[in-house]
Amino acid sequence: MSILSIILQVLLALIFSMTGFMSVSGNKQQIEQFEHLNLPQWFRIVTGLVQLIGAVGLVIGIWYPSIAALAGLWSAMTMLGGFATHIKAKDPISKALPALILAMIAIIITLINLSELLSVF
DSSP states (O other), X not given: OOHHHHHHHHHHHHHHHHXXXXXXXXXXXXXXXXXXXXXXXXXXXXXXXXXXXXXXXXXXXXXXXXXXXXXXXHHHHHHHXXXXXXXXXXXXXXXXXXXXXXXXXXXXXXHHHHHHHHHHO
């Protein structure tokens, strides 16, 4: 297991845990963000749950690298969706960039652990 992957997994898991919890719990900032993006509030809860599942997968992936690869892919898809949503809403790049950076971190996690995932098949 790569120490770089573990560091990135912990970092991403912390971020996803925090934002996922904020989304699910109805944090005012998250409610306003989803209103701004013209997304229904039920989707905020779904997004929060998706982030929390990703965080759990990233933590489990510390011991099971194939899970880290899957969780990285899951997280990358989530963040690429977030990036696209900001672009569609015509947000400034400064608001969309964090989602893209998190997607890139998730892709790095997937690539580092990809051989472990492929060995399962």
